[in-house]
Amino acid sequence: MPRKNLAAADNANLDRAAREFPHPGSAPSDPRTPSAPNVDIAGRLRLFAEAFDSQLRRLLAPVGDAPASLVEAVNYTALAPGKRIRPYLVVRSCELCGGSRDRAWAPGAAIECIHAFSLIHDDLPAMDDDDMRRGRPTCHKKFGEAIAILSGDALAILPFELLGRHVPDSGRAARMMLELASSAGWTGMIGGQAVDVQGQSLPPSVELAGYIHERKTASLFAAACRIGAIAAGAADAMVERFGRFGRHLGRAFQIADDVLDIEGSSASLGKPVGKDADANKQSLPRCVGVAESRRLAVQEIRLATAELGEFGSAADDLRALSDFVVVRNY
């Protein structure tokens, strides 16, 4: 299909998605999504997660001697059931830029470790004080606070070891490490979490919610896509393109998360519903309502998929994934 028609189809489908979103209950019976009707993205993600997890398990074997307590806590969190959306973005960005999947496993594992690190520390009593995560006790509930802090620390450092050991081209390795550090650090994810924690004592603000979304989620989604493109040796313009795709996708993902926190069910989220609202967390629906939040999420999805035009049907799974992050029910 020519690019223009694809975009028109996207718009019609997304308008439908906006009306129905988040629509809990429809996804399990029909996991196909409107923009790319021939892609069963939920099924693809499941298959991907299986393949990725066996790579992650291999890459998580310490090179040298690490205390058993840390190894157990790191594996408990990093290998907990999850959708693996971030490593999926790394691997597929790499493939769409002409790189082989094998080049993307370690970079994908690096991104997933950073994500796992953020989950452990965000759940700590001094932060969000969460007891459950992905349907299981959080790391500090299971292993105690000291080991939880340290296993988070280990998962913050390990990505750089993985990239250093497993990316054969040292120029690309150094570039990926810089992408990861700048997106995860104090001007990125960690900075977003600081404002998230401190924003609980402030009145709801679109600006604050946007600041948090941008840094806690969008910057790491963007980095995942950029790192995948770098792994393939893509030109700078392509790295930028994938970065924009990831950033818009990440924003939509986080808005959907905020909406789900209000509208979802506890069983499907794997954590108590309404917890964020209870804690006076900054969130977009608290500022502009659920309907406007949905509209903004769909707008971000539209901006995201607009970056994929040149890839034609090869990027159908990423279009389906883009819809999936706003209609998911988990």
Place this chain on the structure above:
Amino acid sequence: MPRKNLAAADNANLDRAAREFPHPGSAPSDPRTPSAPNVDIAGRLRLFAEAFDSQLRRLLAPVGDAPASLVEAVNYTALAPGKRIRPYLVVRSCELCGGSRDRAWAPGAAIECIHAFSLIHDDLPAMDDDDMRRGRPTCHKKFGEAIAILSGDALAILPFELLGRHVPDSGRAARMMLELASSAGWTGMIGGQAVDVQGQSLPPSVELAGYIHERKTASLFAAACRIGAIAAGAADAMVERFGRFGRHLGRAFQIADDVLDIEGSSASLGKPVGKDADANKQSLPRCVGVAESRRLAVQEIRLATAELGEFGSAADDLRALSDFVVVRNY
């Protein structure tokens, strides 16, 4: 002086150091140390710390927008008065390998940030629960636990951003990042801290104390020296040599720390004395006594300085530093 005579002089001087060590009170009036009588190492460290701190202040400016609370907490800890021994090792290893000092500032800042990260997290209530550090309230006492955890996280990630941005040769940058990640991660410093915390419920053990020393301290000292050599583009054999020097020095440093915790004064340590013994921490003096610990520290210093033979008087400051770490009174 030929290498053999130097070694003989070292031995005689170190035997004296062993008898006198840790000898609080002598250092301030006569900061020169026996192995290198013409080097005022305490004075050199002070001058170095001044120059380094102005570089560190520059390098700590966030690239992008970071929350003010994090910036304040990171600066409070990373720029707190300190001896800057680790960055001194980076810079001097680089210079002795023929590299210019300018190449070593960012790598030195990276090592100091990792060190500052470990101080913040080690002091947390769930870990060592310390209220004072370097004569000032610890980070969590000053900024609260959430910001302390996050500023530690920021200081764990920032080193990789600094190396990625400021080391022009990407091959060397990637190699330094791998050195840093593997020495600081779960098989290194973080692993050592986990055993340190868990070892408090176990009977005193030379093996446990050695495991902790090796990982919490020696591995980062070794990495500092290796990274300095890599910054200069040194050959592998030279990187290994500097790594061995740093490892022995780090072991001696940690043994001396354990002895000072028993024998030092609170004012000179900047933290309560006897705290480690109270907490049933694993420490070498608890296992083998103070005299035997001194002997072992001096043995490590002898092994460290043996690596410096080929540099002649150019390495006198590192010899003096080696003595200094076991006779220091601060």
